[in-house]
Amino acid sequence: MVGGVVTKVGSLDSNKTGSWRSFRPVIDREKCIGCGLCKKFCPDVCIEIKDKKAEVDYDYCKGCLICKSVCPVQAISSEEEEK
Amino acid sequence: MSSEVISSGHSACAGCGEIIGERMVLEALGKDVIVCQATGCMEITTTPYPRTAFKVPWLHVTFENAASAASGIVEADRKLGRNTTVVAIGGDGGMMDIGVRALSGVMERGHDLMLVVTDNEAYMNTGIQRSSGTPKYAATTTTPAGSVVPGKREWKKSISRIAIAHGIPYVATASIGFPEDLVAKVKKAQGIKGPKLLHIYTPCPVGWGYDSSKTVYYAKKIVETGLWPLYEIENGKLTISQRPTFAPLEEYFTGQKRYKHIKPEHIKEVSERVKAGWKELEKQEKAGVDLMLLP
Structure with missing residues (x-):
C-alpha cells in the first residue's frame, strides 16, 4: 500500500522562489576569486561557479544574503529590490 | 539550477540552515542512497505532492517512524543482495521527541543504517514550539x-x-558552519557497518529571530563558544574534533530574539555548565574510556 508516488525527480524547480526576494545579492566579478564558499552555503542551490566566478540564478534566489556574509573577499554587495 | 541531490524551488525559508545541512549530508553520501524523512520542515518544504525537490529516492511515512521505515528498507535490501546506503533523517522533533522510540528501536536492533538529526532546536514547521532539543x-x-x-x-x-x-559503533556531532568536518564524518559513518548517528546543528533564522544572512555565523559561533562540542565516538572511544576558543557566550546570544531577555546570571550559569561539560569531555577523551561499556 503506497499513499502517493512522485516520479519526476527535482520537479519542484517549477516553483520560482525568486519572487520572495527583498534584497538582491550582486557579485563584483573583479573581486570574486571563485572560491565557491557562497555556493557551498547557499540554501537555495542557486549559485554556480562559471569561469571561476560566482553567478546567482535570480529565478530562485530568496535574498537571504548568506553568500554576502560568508564571502572572504567582500565581493558580494546587496541592493534593495524595486517593486 | 540545482545540486546533484536537490533542486532549487523548494520553499524552505530564506537563510534556512536545515536545508543546507540536509544537502551537505546527501551530497556526501552520493546517489546510491534511499532517504527516509520524518515529518518536519524538510518534508513539507521539499515535497508538496505531487512535486519534489529531491533527486534521490526519498520516502516520507509519518512523524514518528522514519527510523523504523528505514530499518525495513535496509532489511529488504539485504535480502535482495543490494548495498544501498539507507538514511533516516529528521529534525529534533522527529528524532529526539516524537521519533525517539523508533530511533531507539533501530539502534538496539543493530540495523545497518545512518540516522541523521538536523537540529534547529524547536518545532519550527508548526510555529516554534519547544522540543527536548530547545536549549535552556x-x-x-x-x-x-x-x-x-x-x-x-x-x-x-x-x-x-x-x-x-x-552501544552503536559510531556517533558524531557536527555543525553546518564546519562543512569539511561534517562531510568527513558523514563519509566515515557511511563506511561503518551497523547503526550510526549524526547530530547536526542547523540554525533557523525564523524560529530564533535573527537576520537570515547570519545562519553560518551562528553555526560557527556556537562551536567557538564551546556550547556545541564537535566530537565523534567510534567504537565507544571519544575523540574531540575541534577545541573551542571559549569565545564569550554573549557573541552567540546577541542578535537572536529567542535570547533577547537573557540576563548576565543566566549567561553565567550556561557558561559554567559549558566549562564543566568540557572538562568532562576532555577527561573522557584522555582516559580513553569505553563509553559503550558504561552501565
Missing part, C-alpha cells in the same frame, strides 16, 4: 519569556549520549 532560556511560543519565567526551564537533551548508550 530559549523563548519559544510554548516557553515564552516573561517577567517570572525566562524562557525554557530545562536543559537541552543530549541525543548523542542517548545513542551511545545503545
